[in-house]
Amino acid sequence: MAQVHQNTDRLNLAPKKFNMWIFLFTSFMLFMAFTSGFIVYAGGSKSHQLNLQLPRIFLYNTLVIVASSLTLFMASRAAKRLQFEKQRLFLWATIGLGVAFFVLQVFAWNELINMHAYLINPNASISFVYIMTGVHLLHILAGLVLLSISLRKSYRSTPQVMNIFSMDMSSIFWHFVDIVWIYLYVFLLLNQH
Template identity: 35%
Template sequence: MNTSIVSEQQHRKLHPHKFALWVAIASILMMFAGLTSAFIVKSNQAGWRTFVLPGIFWVSTVLILASSLTMLMAIKAFKSRGMRQYRGLLGITFLLGAAFVICQVIGFNQLWNSNVQFKGASGAGQFFYAIAGLHAVHVIGGVIALLVIFLKSIAGKTKSYDAVPVEVMGMYWHFVDLLWLYLMIFFIILG
């Protein structure tokens, strides 16, 4: 079936997998739009508590921005058949992504220890755990996907020069990166 999925005339159009990812991105965006608008509604009510973002979240922001850059370079290398370079850059992207998740967890712990906790009154902190936590779950999904295509590129028996899976991976990765930037700015301004 694989060959017949994309017929001749469809080559000019957007690949269905890429298109499906765009729709999925819209869908994920709606979830975060729902959560951040809930945040805005609640922040106007009495008894709202704000919090100070621990500095480590700036580190994680730099990490994920850098990982987007390496992902970009990896795709470029893949397209020019620089497979060794591609594997290296993909590995670095994976490590940066994993480091991002670790930084987030450290950040959550610091925040928790500065007495922004679940119990009791509602506030920006509770939303931050929920929203940034859900974002981290999406990044973890991406990190696992990165690991899978990294391992495939090393141990795969068949050589594939089809750029679509790599490009789909890249699109998702840039998306979680931009999503984090949005959340970061959101919490700096409104948190």
């Protein structure tokens, strides 16, 4: 373990992890701004409230993203135990679940459109749904890029410290995206009328 810590210091990885935390804090503040804006707008008038039932696909997305966090946890644990085949298997599963989340989100938007709930809408509460889930989907895409980098490093003869670091960065980001989705889903669920 001392060797890994020494290599981490030599490779100057701590500032990279700090930058990740700053980015996540900034993203957190962005989502808080969106939900605060929603609350202020929806609280202004009964006609401003979210007058629709969320598509059931949002629930499926929640289950998919929670499952993806579990598979990523398993991949990270396998990497730390030097079980690279398991790491790759669970990373592939996580990426597959991330892609499934993306596809399901597109279907959810299609379902909203079928309900005549459009992005450009006189009721901005509906627009907030698209904006919040759209920005979250951009974070999913970024997470898929990070996961793909971790997967690529697991196939190469990357030094173990870099493999673990890549897994840590991917895990921090992906679990953040997971928590944000659960927050958004519960928030929207509680605010639908």
